[in-house]
Amino acid sequence: GAVVSQHPSWVICKSGTSVKIECRSLDFQATTMFWYRQFPKQSLMLMATSNEGSKATYEQGVEKDKFLINHASLTLSTLTVTSAHPEDSSFYICSARDIYVNTEAFFGQGTRLTVV
């Protein structure tokens, strides 16, 4: 099956710094990628939809200036958490779909972000 690679798998950063998370589709072209956030013992909440070559669409309540999304190529989307604070500590997961094949969505391994 298709593979989505997410990096890093975990990161610890100081409050006020920025963290970049990468999501790559390894064997298919993903014109659309999705970013989710998951707090402990909760479900995955969609943060934004990332379209190649255009601005991301953010869900209500998600600050676009804080969570910068770039989707410059068909195989790479990045999420940058700017000026991170402890409340941003969470599990971030990306997902990609091959729009030409109506199959499952493929998920990255997730990134555990801890802001201290």
Next chain:
Amino acid sequence: SQQGEEDPQALSIQEGENATMNCSYKTSINNLQWYRQNSGRGLVHLILIRSNEREKHSGRLRVTLDTSKKSSSLLITASRAADTASYFCATDTSGNTPLVFGKGTRLSVIA
């Protein structure tokens, strides 16, 4: 926004028993998928059922879909301790839309 609701929220059973989890959703769907997530880990895709399908099997898994009731169920037969995890249903409205996840069921299988 959260579309799906799973019940029960938590389920504890003995090894060898069957586990049934239910999922309800609110709008018309394209596909419904079930995922497993071990604590602190990524998602494992279990099964996809299309809106025109009613039942699907994969190993010890059986998924049903009732679009008239906007609900789905996941049955795990002959459960094992290794099945202990959270289980989520997720729906989409077309092939390029995001999956919307339910709240999940935390399954504990006691050896």
